[in-house]
Amino acid sequence: MRTALGKKESQEYLGISNLVNLPFNWSAGPYLGRWLIELRDNGKLWASRCSKCQRLLLPPRVICGICHVRAPEWPNWVELSGKGELIEWEKVVAPQMNPSTGKIEQEPYIHGNILLDEGVTFQHHLEEPDETKLKEGARVEMVLKPKHERKGLVTDILYFRLVKE
């Protein structure tokens, strides 16, 4: 491709940096909002039980997606002990960009899928420096951030760890 000014097309391809930097304020709503507030203020973990299929909804939400039945509101929720067993986990070592900050997070962490004793799964970080101790079915328990550090976010739960024998 030639330009009319007589220059031959060079191989330098230009572009432009495009930073998407947008702040948001997300309404958690009466169900998830209450769940987050209970976690922040009282350190409690809750789930709602569908009155038709009886499965636990974590997080509690207004409707059971399968039954299309309105789920019970707080305080008609089931309190969870925060204990359960490890179903599966993976150690994430590859650095990843955090889309909320644009920063590359280098620290490896363990992502665990836990079956809580009440019969519902939950995903969170697992804190265990010795990976060989992680086994399917291992008992784990929730550890919260100290109250003054909790903000009403899912990360008010610091991590899950193996229950000490």
Place this chain on the structure above:
Amino acid sequence: MAKKKTMAPHVVPGRLYVPYFNYYGALGSEFYKQLRDNKKITGVKCPTCKKVLVPPRSVCAVCFNNLNELVEVSSRGTVQTYTVIYYTYSPSNQPADIPYAYGIIQLDGADSGLCHLLGEIAPDKITIGMRVEAVFKDKCEGNILDIKYFRPV
């Protein structure tokens, strides 16, 4: 009837912060190289519609021809319309401090308008039809703000 205890709405602040890099493509790169290296503004001519489009684009919307011959247009032109921005927001990606004016400028030789800032003039003195010329940065980088603004001739 007992009043139902309601909870204050819980709002979670968050942010999307993701850097991207979008390519101009071969034709777009040539346009920006002419700006950066030669301080020239270029457009592309559609052979069927006989119109010169600035900034250049590689497909004509009307006849769907592929366009790839750059032609130089003047860095002087006429203001077709304009507006003045008085508000700001955060985080701001605005190209200038408020209040600032920008307009659609038809450069001599072009059949389309170029959207750009209008500078060195008080906002209430801008008129439609006024003649303006491009003011380039000393050090150009290969983006549209290599033209600082258009000022009255």
Place this chain on the structure above:
Amino acid sequence: MANRVAIIGVGQTYHTSKRPDVCIPELCNEAIRAALKDAELTIKDIDAVVTGNMELFEGRYHQDLWQVDYVGSYHKPGFRVTTGGTTGGTLACTAFFCSASGLFDVVMAVTFEKQSEGDSRAGLKTVADPLWDRWISTGAIGTFARLGTWYMKESGATEEHAALVRLKADRNACLNPHAHLKLHLNTVEDVLKSEMLVPPLRRLDMCPTSEGACAIIVASEKKAKKLSRKPVWVKDWVEVHNEMRYNRGDPVSLENLEKAALTIYKRNGITNPRHDISVAEIYEPSTWAELVWYEAFNFCDKGEAYKLIERGATNRDGEFPVNPSGGVIATNPIGATGMIRVAEAALQIRGDAGAHQVDREVKRTFTTAWGGSSWTVAHLLSKTLD
């Protein structure tokens, strides 16, 4: 369906890892020109244009607005649909709907992705709910690693079977001029020595990030018969969603895939998929996904998928070719990938796939697209109207 519809043209770019020589609309324009050439039409013959991609990958939103010139939608009706990983499949359905409705005769759908312009993993993370699991979302790699571990335990398959899937995909991709990764792998060892990402998932078990675009042109029955010598008839399509969260303790959720396939089979009298369908082009982002999807789509009984790959049943020259194009494992411009399945299936039915053409009459094809919460789109294409 109000009108019966057919695909009368397909086009795609030569998919690769980076295309700095084109901006996004120019990439779409290449695929569109290829589709128009294939259909022997001009842009004037197109009544409406529908477009889509996964916007979080390039940070450019509402592309239906700023690429009007390039996709030929100037003064034409049309709209944008973005559904994440299933975008290509959903856009194909969108074009089918538009044409079947009777409001438009000839509809063009174009999808693309230009992933080098952003961080794909960060883009994928933003799909997750910011109030619940965005902070922990690991994107695709974790999901497929877990799928692999689960499948090996359930069926007795080994990592060698996943490697065989990669070898099949690579052999097919090497014959497909549009495919991205043509690695010329020879043995299972070539695959097994690739970098381990998250056990058991290796780099070669995962799809690449590709850049490319795909376009298809769909016409209503009357126009299709008039404009095309080899229309590819669209018999059926379905899209099935799932909740974003799995809270029944299952590490994988196959319900949508199973339901989508069952719906298509039931509505079309398909009782033995490997016999009643000639070729399948399924959306498998990982070798493990291909094995598990064989069972989810009822190509074989549970626990038997690895036996199919072992005896070469799903090779291009096997009894039931799956992904003769090389599949998603070889080429994955995410927004376009679902549509590439449809385009490749149409080429197989027409006998126009070239070197990677399946060497027998292709009467019916089954194509799928897949997205984050396991939601699935499936289509059934046919050589004949009945």
